[in-house]
Amino acid sequence: MRWEGREQSTNVEDRRGAAMAAGGIVVGGGLGSLVFLLIIMFLGANPQQLMEQVGQQQQQEAGSRASLTPENDNDAPLVEFVSVVMKDTEDVWGTLFREQLGARYQEPKLVVFKGQVRSACGEATAAVGPFYCPGDSNVYLDFDFFRELKQRFKAPGDFAMAYVIAHEVGHHVQNQLGLSSKIQAMQNRAGDVERNQLSVRLELQADYLAGVWAKHAQESKQILESGDIGDAMNAASQIGDDKITQGRVRKENFTHGTSQQRVKWYAAGLASGDLNGMMKPFEVAFDAL
Ligand SMILES: [Zn+2]
DSSP states (O other): OOOTTOOOOSOEEEOTTOOGGGGOOOOSSHHHHHHHHHHHHHHTOOHHHHHHHHHHHHHHHHHHHTTOOTTTOTTHHHHHHHHHHHHHHHHHHHHHIIIIIOSOOOOOEEEEESSEEEETTEEEEGGGOSEEETTTTEEEEETHHHHHHHHTSOOOSHHHHHHHHHHHHHHHHHHHTTHHHHHHHHHHHSOHHHHHHHHHHHHHHHHHHHHHHHHHHHHHHOOOOTTHHHHHHHHHHHTSHHHHHTTSSOGGGOSSOOHHHHHHHHHHHHHHOOGGGGGHHHHSOGGGO
């Protein structure tokens, strides 16, 4: 992908240097501590011990992270890369919303974190992978996932990383269009199988939207280099539920779609670039996805 030296988004928040303490748990009086104590009680842990642990952890994090500077930050190029990709998503979705939906695109924020992060969807660790939180309209990303993508999932290439960001931004588009809440309401009423199927459809739609983005970003900015699309397709394939769970999970319990499905819907969005086709993952029979 051609990204060096291009314009960057201002919606990237680098929280890698911030300890959890900054927005952290209030261990004073008030409602916060009451809720906190209730959680501890619910978990059955010893509050005193837990509070000490939290305190120690916060001190350790503050100590080890304060030393991150532009000079010693090995991931500085990744910060620039994700900022350029975010800018490309803002430009494409801003135009598509204005021209095809007659609406204003509300730009999401990309929060880069290390280890663990606090979001409106709760506290999360890097183990969950990149995610989008509808509650605060932020995409959360730990750069370790990019290393995992390359090494464990054998999906190298900068456009593989761009695909991951575009997929999460696809979830933001779903959220802004009111789809996420609509599907969630349906899921609340559904049984296990149907709930998972709706989740798969939502994920495949995010892949479709990532493809739509790639098509328009290429048309307006010529961002692609040879091999880029192959890298993104490979990433979509490598993080399919069938590959990630390696047969340990039954197909009915998939929540993201198989490798084949993910590649298919990413390719469909990429080929058409058509926003009007975005409901197709919800319209075809589940077996035909
Ligand atoms: Zn997703």
